[in-house]
Each structure stands twice: as structure tokens, then as C-alpha cells.
Amino acid sequence: MSEVRPVPLNLRNSRILPIRFEYYEPTSLDEALELLDKLGEEAKVLAGGTDLIVKMKMRALEPKHLINLKRIPNLNYIVSDSESIRIGALTTWSDLEKSDIVKNELPALYDAVKAMGSLQIRNMATLGGNICNASPAADSAPPLLVYDAKVKVVSKQGVRVIPLTEFFLGPGVTALRSNEVLTEVVIDKHNVSVGSAFVKISRVATDLAIASAAVMIKLKDGILEDVKIALGSVAPTPVRAKSLEAALVGRPAKLEEVKQYLNLLEKDIKPIDDVRGTAWYRREVSKVLVYDAFLKALNRLGGCSL
Amino acid sequence: MTAWSFLGSKTLRKDSLAKVSGALKFTNDLEVPGMLIGRIFRSPYAFADVKRINKERAERLGAVVITPDDVPQKLYNPRLVSVHEVTFKDHQVLTKRPRFVGDPIAAVAASSEELAQRALELLEVEFENIRKPILDPFEAMSPDAPPIHERIMKGDKWVEVKNNVGAELTYSEGDVDEAFKKADVVIERFFKTGRRYHMQLEPKAVLCVPHTDGSITIYTTTQTIHNTRILVSQIFDLPESKVNVVKVPIGGSFGSSIQTNVIVPIAVALCLKARKPVKIALTREEDMYDHVGFSMHFRIKAGATKEGFLIGGEFENIIDIGAHQVQPYPLLGTSLGWFVSLYKWRNIRYVGRAVYTNKVPGCAIRGYGAPEVTWAVETIVDELAEELKIDPLEFRLRNYVGKGDIFWGQGPTVRSVIKSDGVPELLKEGSELIGWSSRGRPEDKKGRFRRGIGVGRGFHTSGAGGPISGEVIDYSGAVLKVNEDGSIDYITALQDHGGGTLDAHVKIIAEALGVPPELINVVWSDTSTTPYDVCTHASRGTYVGGAAALKAAEIVKQKIFEYAVRVLGRVVNPEALKIRYDRELKQAVIYVEGNPDLKITLKELATIAWQRNWGTIAAVVTHRATSAPPSFTVWFVEVEVDTYTGKVRPVRVVAGADIGTVINKDLAEGQLHGGFAMGWGMAVAEDTPYNPTTGELLCRGFITDYKIVTAQDMPKVEDFKVLFAETYEPTGPFGAKGLGEAASNPVAAAVANAIANAIGVRFYELPITPDKILKALKERGEWFE
């Protein structure tokens, strides 16, 4: 056996960015879309850089063109009206953290913000970046999934609005086309409940999730009228636990009740072994995370029916 | 307690201003004109042969390239600590037979890091005989396992490696089999530890500068400038006088630079070929492929009588050393040393084997096996006490090796007698502070979150000195001179890798001479201007290096007195004189007791000596300690286990330390704080698993997947108590002993025992991850479902 293999260890150099690329700094969305349309697959868009630059250092991505979106105005906002809450793609995690809208109306997302990364990372990382990076462990994903969020993606050809459930296709793979930019996250108000929460388990305080879960519930007369459950880091993409949701709708909002059906989670998740945890552990602990998120969500509704 | 002028009081570290302002230059911060940047081509295969290297394309880029054919072929061991006859050599500067993913095969140097990186990527290396990696030491020892090294050198002799056992040590005392027959309780356990990474904040770096006369100057991350010099001189056949190694601040070490780093000879080879300065600074991912700690597999069998006395201990120790020996031979000795010096086993049988695997070479990591051995022994001791229904603290008190006992922590050839011992005091006070008596039994604990309290007791030696010269080299040196204004320059080869060792020396000198620390300058020295010091390791910095400094200060003091006699007149001889610090004058005063008019400040005296041509007051000493006394530590830890997720959280900590005289209290406390964080990581988190097919680290060298604790994972300030025993070590400088490793050694033991107290499960494999805890609880049928 004889072969030549250039190896990852020699290719990696986290002190520098060991690859060259063309760099663009569009100052309008149109300009950015024009560039993307022209450069296609070989271009990547840069937002906070906390995932992209690291992947480039690791040589997991070697784009020939880098389009920095940060000089484009008006992509950083959080607005709420009677219909919906809209968050601009370049909104940083620190902006989310400081937003009363997020804190009061989207408590599961707020939990995720507090659980994500370091203060420095939150200053850099954007919500759009977290979604487009499409890590199965993305902290924003489970909360946004339980709020049935949609993303607005734009290209020269026009605008598409994609439900988040259809956006994630695999680890690092999304429905975003190479000429599109994700510009906004939209959450319809009728999908939102204060009875929502996110919990995460990780090795240390600043870490990717071993597993995470978000729950959103709406109650009517002590009965679960609406239940949304989503998990992170237990499947190739962040996932909704639809089997469990279906079983719980119409049931009394009691933890004992929830507990009985937790095994249904196994139908919705496909965890793997990796360096952060085993598939077995993820499967077991997912149930606890959903349970904990439920408890937290119930408490936020006034702590009824414990 | 003695009233000290400086010891024990708070003083600012000498380097603190440079450190908080970012001005301090570490190796990678250095630059010299015309400097090239080096990069190393590392093996992608865990076990293979290099068939061919084509360097043409890299050279065409303008890079300087070295391959195994360009460097000395000698075998070497990067760690010079044992005497020559027991130094096992299997390293090459660059190798044609890589034995782990990351083994250096070639190196390049170019004018920038990016260019060097490009040159590295243009090297074409062809491999053959690519073998399946052997990652398990037991598999490696099996008769049909291929040899990772066929033969190596032991001193000057070639030795054949059998069953991949790189070094072996056996020992016995008394009759263990007979003891086990007599014992009322015998238990046998198998233990396995993780293979931790030091995660010192500064990745290793080296800068080598050539001079026109053929000499070179080396700046590098090291705990030992002298051993670095000796090794480079041996590999490259240069006289030591042509190799100068400069002491550079080091960003943490924990044993990672106890050896001469393998990047040093590579940088030297590049520098000699390029005839230009060459700097190599490892990336974090390379650093993790450069060194990790050892993992250890133990079988321990222990017997005790129903009266609560140990009567026999059998210890088998298999060390997974990785692909090369960073001198694990003394570790075989110290492992036994930790074992026998923790408790009086009375009858002992030991076999230790250092086994090759195709993994990143293991080197010393804070404690040199003591945290691992202490965890296993403290687990067994707890279990024996439970079995015998004796309070675990009482059992420890009955059996521990303490005052008056023979002690040989650093292995069978380094023995001395214990003269200071704060264990009873620390056990008592610590247990009261933590609330030991109300810790409860695990079977009575209910609910999701369960708390438990555990104890871990241990020690570390203060250096590796002894009354006779054993297999370990251990001596230090110091140069001290009084300047013409009475201020002092202190010159030592001894490195401070962060703990504040040199500030301790300054205080020792200050105490001896009455000169305030701010008038004592620590010179950033090099090998050319200092007597030999072996290494800052084995927690010897304060005890051995401090004693050298004190010895020099005593000589200087005598010379001061001789000069003072000339000035003061009427004084019969130098013995009539004393020296003290004068708080008003803020300087040293030489005086005659009971004769207030007979005095002179050191400043006045030094000036007179200069003006009258008497000569400089100075001393050069070399110092060998004749013992290596244990610094005892006793840890009490309270943990909380989430029985639903298996996550463990530290709740409260009481750290007790017997380090003799405390020289710098806040820095000593800092050692214990940091020791806890490291021991906690060892207990519940840290390991470096491998991909079984490729032999690559699963974390690939990135700290994304080698997690160390953050500020948020540690207990609150008020929940972390530190105690110091009121002891005085008669052999130490002003009664002081070492601390760095004792500060961490029993932590994992205390954490593991606390987990057992919380949930009633003992774990024999580290780290105790949430996964393992949950599995154990589920097996017991106890989970929230």
C-alpha cells in the first residue's frame, strides 16, 4: 500500500487564515445579491464570522469569494407589531439579550441566548448566521422551531419565505440557494406563548449542547391546547418532536402526564455518538430536557398544575 | 509563630505590572530582524514508513526545508532528569517511521507564517507500510502485536523492546500473600484514568538565533533552560559553551515543558541550515498533538485487619506512554513512591510497566502520577473503612505515613524521614468546616439533586533531593550580589512557570538580609550566566531553589558582616553582628544588639565598599537538598449530583495544606484554587479519546472538544475555603515546603468520594462523565421515569 495524502493536521493552522480569497464589502442588499448571483457556489457570505471563520481555519470550507454583509444597513432590528415579531438577520446575540421583546415575548429564545457562548461570541455572532450555519446543536433553532418561525430569504430573483422546519436539511445543509441571503426571521404572534422555555445540557458553561430542548405550550382550562417541542443535537438537524406533541395535545397540563409519554421522543430523534456525548446518553437526557423545559414553561404560565 | 519581616505578608509579584498590562514578552512575542517562521510537517498516519519526500516545490517557493536526512540521526530522550544509565532514548529530531499522528517528519521555514504554511502544503511525502494503530496498552503488550519500537537506547546501550514495554520496574517488601491471608478484609480493584491534556494557555514556542562564531541562542518555552542546553549540545555535537538558552516567561506549563520540547531541536536544525533566526510557535491543535499526560491502568489489592490497620498492598501499574518515551521510567518509581508514602501497607508488591501505543507521547502532568494514584488509593481506603465500619478519617489517621516515618515519594532511590506533618490538624479543621459528621449516608439520600461530601488526602514531595545520590538528578544554584547602593541582583536558572516561585525566593532573600523585596531584582538570566538547575518540577522551586537562594544570602550576609566590622570598629568579630529590616529607613540595617549607636545601613556599607575598593559582596552557590519532604494536602469537597442528567456540580470546597511556613499567602491560595479546577476536570471531564481507525484525536486538537472549566462552573468565592497548617519544616528555607502539585493531587479523589457519598456508586474509570453516572443510576433502576 502506498499513497500520498495531504493531511488535515498539516493543512490546519488556527493562528492564521491559511487560505486566500477575494473579499467584497457590499453596502446594500442589492449589491450583495448581485455579487452572489455572479459568484454562485464559490462564494460565502460573512456575518458574525464565529462559525465561518473557524470553519475556514479548519479548512472545512475554502470559499474563493467572501462577501461581508456587515456594511449593509438595516439588517439589524427586532420589531414587534400586532401580527408578528421580526428579527433582522444581522441582529447579534447581544442585541437579542438586551431586547425586551425577546425577553418578554420569546422567553425560550431568551433562555437560548443566555445559554449560548461567551459574551464575546454573543457580541459577534448573528441570529442569521446561527441559522445558516445549520449546526444540529444551534442554540437558536429549538426555540425558533417551537415558535414556528419562518425565514425570509432573498435573491435577485425574488423573495421566499421558508418555514424553519423545512429550512434545515442536514448538518450544515439548508434550503438556502447559493444566490440567496437570509435576511429576516419572522414569528407570527399567534404561535407565541409566554409558556415557553429552552434548556440545554453541556460539558461546561461555554459549550455546544450535548443536547437541548425547547417547549412551547398553550393552555385552556388546564388542558394542553397547543404543544410544540423541539430538540437540538440529537439528530442531523434540529428537530420537532411531533410524535410527542401529538400525544400531549388535549392532555391535562401536568408533569406526571408529560412523563408518561416521554418515550415517544425516541421516534423523533436520531442521536449519534460523538466527542461530546454518546447516542445513548442523548436519548436518555432528551427526556429530562423536555421535562425540564415543560416545567419551566408551566412555571412561566403561573406555575399551575405541578 | 515567628514574627517575620516579609514572609507571609502580602507583596505584589514582581512581574504583575508587566502581566496585567500585556507588556510581558513570552517566546511567541519575540521577534528579531530577518527571522523566519518554521512549520512542521506532521505524520497523518499513526504508524507508517516514509517512502519518499519531495521537497522541490516547497524549496522553489523559497522555503528552507529539512527532512530526516538533514538532521543528526541520534536517538535522544527529551527529558534529562534521570542519570544517564536509566535514560531511555527513542526520539529522533525528524523521523522516517512515524509512530503517532503528529510525529514530526519534516520542517520548513519561510519569511512569514503564511508562506511557511504554503511551503508545508507543497511538501510531497509518500508513505508505505501503513499499519493499523495500536491504541490500547494491553493490546500493545499482547505477543502478536507489532513492535512500535524494535530497539531503543538505554544510556549508551542498545536494548530490544519486548511486547512494547518501554520500561519496567518491580519492587517488593515483606510478604504480601501472607498478609492477605491474615487480613480480615481484602479488596481488589481495577482503575483507569483519562489521558489529559495540560491545556497550558501558552502553546509551545521556540526562537533560535545563530551567531557568526557558530554559537546559537535559544529562547523557548521551558521549565529547564540548562537541560535544554545540554540536550541541544548532545544532539548537535556543539559544546555547551556555544549554546545559550535564555529564560523567557512561560504561560503555564503543568509539566508540559518539563522536557526539552521536540520543537527545539527542529528549530535548531532549521536555524543551522538557514543560517537565519527561526521561530516555531505551535498552533493549539499542534500543541495537543505534541504532548498530553499519561493515562494509567491500575490493579490494586489491599488488605486490612478488623482493628483498622492496613497490612498489605499489591499494586500493578500499566502506563500508556504513547509513541515515545518522555522518560516515564522515573514515573514507574514515583507511582510506587506515591503509593507507599500515602499509607503504611507494611507488605508491598509492585510491578510497573510503561507501554508504547501509537498515541501522542505522554509527559508529566501536574503531580506526575500522584493525582491518579491518590484517586485510586483514596477510593480503596474509603471502601476499606466502609467495610470495616470505621470512620474514613479515623482510618486515614491510623494508617497514613506521617512524622517520623520513612518517606520516598520520588521513588525507591530517594528516601528521607518526615519532620513536619500537619495532617491531623487539617483533617480535624477541614472536617469541621465542611460538616463531615452530618454528611449522611447515600442510601438515605432521596430526590433528584443529591449532595455528597468526600475527602481526599495526599501529598507531594518538595523536590527530589535526598541524602544519597539516587537515579534522579536534583540540585540548584544561585548567584547573589549586593550592588553599590545596597540593592540586590538575584540570578538563578530556575524558571517560574506561573506560581510565583521567584517571588518566594525574593522574600526568602529579603528575610535573610533585611532588604525589602522592592530592592531585590530578579535577573532574567540564561544558561551562560547561571549555575545549573535541573528543572522547575516536583514542587521543588521554593524548597530547593529557595534554599539555594538562602544559602547564597547567608554567604552574602557573612561578607556584609566582615565589611561592617571594618566600618563599625570596636566590634570584636562578625559574629557579634545582626541584620534586620528597618521599617522607617525602608532598608537593611547591620547592628550590634544592645548597642544602638553601633549600626550602619546596607546602603551606606555597600557604598563605602565600592568607594574604598573593597570589592563586590557576592556569592555563587550550588545546592543539593538532602531530603524531599512531603507537603500534605487534605481536600473536602461537597458535590451535587443531578440524578436525572448525571451532571455533577461543585458546591463547597475546603482545601487544607501543610506547606510549612507560608511565604506568599495569596499566591499559595491561588495554587490551591487552580489545583482544584484542574483536579475537578480530571475527575469529571478531561480525556483525549482517539479515532480507533485513524489514530487521530477525536477533538482534532481543538479546545472546542477539550473542555476545561470556566468561571461559571466553579463554586462561589465564599464557598471555597483554604486552610494552612501551622507547621515548620526544619530542612526548608525558613521552614517552607513546596506546593504546586500537592495543591492538586488529592482533588479527583475527594470529588470521586463525594460522588460516592451522594449517590452510593463508585467509579473506577476517570473521567466520571454524566453518561457514566446516568448509566450507573439506570442500572440500579433509579431514574426519573
Next chain:
Amino acid sequence: MKRVVRFKLNGEYVEAEVEPNELLINLLRDKLHLTGTKYVCGIGECGACTVLIDGKPVLSCITLAVDVNGKEVVTVEGVSKDGLTPVQEALMEEGAIQCGYCLPGFVVMGEYLLKERMEVSEEELREALRGNLCRCTGYVNIVKAFKKAFEKRGLKS
């Protein structure tokens, strides 16, 4: 293709020619000789390379140099231009200094936190500092020092 970036660095305007793939940390360390900012992990996990950009702490090891054009950057060297900050003083006084490699990151964080927040609890401090790794101190004396710096400023910690 090289670009010229102009930005305010530690209070002074600077101009540098950089390649698009050049990182801010290397611009600071290699070209501008400000070596206080440390490379430790290179992937935004440890906080040793923390600098302030427009007043906010970010990680210079994953920031492109071209990206600071027109912005204001403060490094550890700039933090103490007008004398030591309360955090620096407290770190020195509380025995929080061991090897010192992580300290520039903590000092920059301290500068930010003292300006940004009027008071902090220990829990909030620990959360704010969780992105700065230290292997020597177990964070105890570092947290103590930060608390002291907040107290010193005349506000309750």
C-alpha cells in the same frame, strides 16, 4: 488583493495594508507589534485575544483585519494608557496573577464591564467571564479582584 484599513487604535489613528485573509490578531501582533493580545486557541473559544471594537469585547482571532476599517479598536495596551484600571490594580492585589497568559483578555473584559455595568453580582460576573479561560487560578482570585474593582469604583458589588 491588499486593502488599506484605517482605524482608531488605542486612541490613535492608524493605517495598515492588509490582505483579506489577515486576521486582526495578527495585524495587531505582527505588524503593529502589540503582542499583549494573545493567541491561545485560534477558534474563538478562550478569550485571550479579546479586544474592544467600538467599545464591545470581541475575539480578534476570528475577526478579519479588513473588518475594522473605520472602527475603534482598544487592546490591553490601550486600556491602561492613562494608568492602571481598577481591574488591573485589583488583579495585582488579590493574588490573581499566575502565568499571566490569559490576563490581557480578562483586563480587556474588565475595562468593558466596568464601563457597561453599574453593578454586578458574583453570578453575573462569572457569566460575563465564562468566555475567558484560565488554567492556573481556578478563577477564584480573578473573580475576587473583579468584585473588588466594582466595589472600589464606589458601587456595591
